Amino acid sequence: MNIAVLIKMVPDTESRLEIIDGKVKEDGFKYMVNPYDEFAVEQAVQFKETVGGKVTLVSLFSDNASIDTDLRKMMAIGADETIVLRQQEYSGNKPSSNARILSETVKELNADLIMCGVQGIDYYQAATGPMIAHFLGVPHVSGVTNLELSGDKLTASRQIEGGLQIIETPTPVLITCQKDMAKVRFPALKDIMMSKRKPFDNRDVGSESGEDVQTTECSLPPARGGGVILEGESPEEKVDKLIEKLKMEAKVL
Amino acid sequence: MSTVILVGETDGRGIKDVSQQVAGVAAGMGEVIGLVIGKNVSESAMKLAAGKVVIADDERLEYYDPVKYASIVSQVVQKNDATKVLMGATTMGKDLGPRVAAELGWGYLGDCLEASSEGFVRPDFAGKVLAKSKPEGPLVASIRNNAYPIGESWAGNVENFSGDIPDSTLNTTSIEKIGAGTIELTEANIVVSGGRGLESPENYEALIRPLAATMRAAAGASRAIVDAGWVPHSHQVGQTGKTVTPDLYLAIGISGAIQHLGGMSGSKFIAAINKDPEAPIFKVADYGIVGNLFEIVPVLKTKLENL
Known part of the structure; x- marks a missing residue:
């Protein structure tokens, strides 16, 4: 099975978010592989180990080479090669333009299965996956918590309100992965060494004018008051104060 | 005045609250045409708070399928010269919205916290940053359940969807309920x-x-x-x-x-x-x-x- 996995490099969750002139200050950001995409890599590698084939990683990012080690780590857990599309003015906040560029490259790979995370933990639009599926002319299933392969048919469990939608689909199809899908393995030292010899292809790409909506202004959410501790001699007393507040102030009871 | 397509969702009891809230938002942006897709949804669809409601009620639409649903939304958009598509940021809305945007070649804003004719606000970095925008081109947006007043329900015109339902290779075999009765x-x-x-x-x-x-x-x-x-x-x-x-x-x-x-x-x-x-x-x-x-x-x- 020929599998393409799309990887988004996102700011590390510990990154400090600072706003200057209505824009998020990005210079200090350290980047990491989007955690949801790691589940996609792990699941893709498991399929490859069961039925054979190849796992190709495709990422779109800037010229910043500091991400290469993280992508190599994804090859250490079993992906076979990496293609990084380098775009000078890359922004993770352009799902439509980014989907167009990524779909061009994915098309060339003739993948049976295209996988990515359900969303990036930077902009949370959950948009790039379904958009790429449309540009490739294949169906997609999003937010999948369990994916099984039997023959050339896939069975996907998609998280919906109050339950799961179970969907059967032939390939080609694009799947976006939710957290429960697969437990990402720790690579062995031998695999880390091996990954350094796997193909890592940097390609320059231009910009694509998309329909993406430009953010006009960013702000931090209003600071919360917080910090009020309800004192009391006993649990009963503290709970009484809480209930009083919930009734009279918050008006939720 | 621009036309807004509001994709409404049913939940077995009627129209979902979030859809009625988005209906209220849509009313502030233009002339609203509701669209409800599914099987045996006609009765609920008539409760959607929109002047006109298009109903795509068909056996083949029993379960959400992005290929079929996105095509139906696009057809309704084109037939009515609409310039906006709004829906609730449900698991369906967040999946359907981007696919429709790609199909129409429109902009997309997902999981919006606020939406009005003044602009949109969405959460970046898990809500640690609020991003404002004022899109000028045609737009698809999914909007989160919020404190919006529920749109006023009234029996407007009802029309049955008369376009094509494309084939899809996705086949929903079942819905598994987890923790039935619990609140989302x-x-x-x-x-x-x-x-x-x-x-x-x-x-x-x-x-x-x-x-x-x-x-x-x-x-x-x-x-x-x-x-x-x-x-x-x-x-x-x-x-x-x-x-x-x-x-x-x-x-x-x-x-x-x-x-x-x-x-x-x-x-x-x-x-x-x-x-x-x-x-x-x-x-x-x-x-x-x-x-x-x-x-x-x-x-x-x-x-x-x-x-």
């Missing part, structure tokens, strides 16, 4: 969440779920106990889980890592119960109780039951 996290007015302070999965079941039931709340969780396998990921609040904005968020035994705070600090009120007075959760809590949760939660539940 992102739709709940109150969320009761538990964390590692509970010490065991049994205590989550014994303390958090019953309290949530008493308060008619959804049950949430911190990442720590999801990773430990106590509860499924669908319960997780925070950066790699759900972002929630209920009227009350009650955090029990949760210390409040920055990734967790990002997912719930948009709540109207936050209450926290934790034994550690230094826990970061108290910095954002409107009402904090420092103490042993095993003593406090049962007292709270009993008192709430006797209100």
Whole structure:
């Protein structure tokens, strides 16, 4: 099975978010592989180990080479090669333009299965996956918590309100992965060494004018008051104060 | 005046609240045409708060399928020269919206917190940053359940969808209900969440779920106990889980890592119960109780039951 996995490099969750002139200050950001995409890599590698084939990683990012080690780590857990599309003015906040560029490259790979995370933990639009599926002319299933392969048919469990939608689909199809899908393995030292010899292809790409909506202004959410501790001699007393507040102030009871 | 297509969803009882809220938002943006897709949805569809409602009611549309549904939305958009498509940020809306945007070649804004003719606000970095925009081109947007007033329901014109339903290779074989009767996290007015302070999965079941039931709340969780396998990921609040904005968020035994705070600090009120007075959760809590949760939660539940 020929599998393409799309990887988004996102700011590390510990990154400090600072706003200057209505824009998020990005210079200090350290980047990491989007955690949801790691589940996609792990699941893709498991399929490859069961039925054979190849796992190709495709990422779109800037010229910043500091991400290469993280992508190599994804090859250490079993992906076979990496293609990084380098775009000078890359922004993770352009799902439509980014989907167009990524779909061009994915098309060339003739993948049976295209996988990515359900969303990036930077902009949370959950948009790039379904958009790429449309540009490739294949169906997609999003937010999948369990994916099984039997023959050339896939069975996907998609998280919906109050339950799961179970969907059967032939390939080609694009799947976006939710957290429960697969437990990402720790690579062995031998695999880390091996990954350094796997193909890592940097390609320059231009910009694509998309329909993406430009953010006009960013702000931090209003600071919360917080910090009020309800004192009391006993649990009963503290709970009484809480209930009083919930009734009279918050008006939720 | 521009035409707005409002994609409404049914939930077995009628039109979902979030759809009626988005109907109210849509009314401020132009002439609203509702669209409801499904099987045996005609009766509910007529309750959608829109002057005109298009109903695509067909056996082949029983289960959500992005290929079929996106095609139907696009056809209705084109037939009516619409320039906006709005829907609730449900699991369907967040999946359908981007596919429709790609099909139409339009802009897309997902999971918006605010939407009006003045502009849109959406949460970046799990709500740690608010991003405003004022899109000028045609747009698809999914909008989160919020404090919007529900659109006024009235019997307008009803029209049956007469376009094509494309074939799709996706085949929904079943819907598995998990925790039937429980309230969905992102739709709940109150969320009761538990964390590692509970010490065991049994205590989550014994303390958090019953309290949530008493308060008619959804049950949430911190990442720590999801990773430990106590509860499924669908319960997780925070950066790699759900972002929630209920009227009350009650955090029990949760210390409040920055990734967790990002997912719930948009709540109207936050209450926290934790034994550690230094826990970061108290910095954002409107009402904090420092103490042993095993003593406090049962007292709270009993008192709430006797209100």
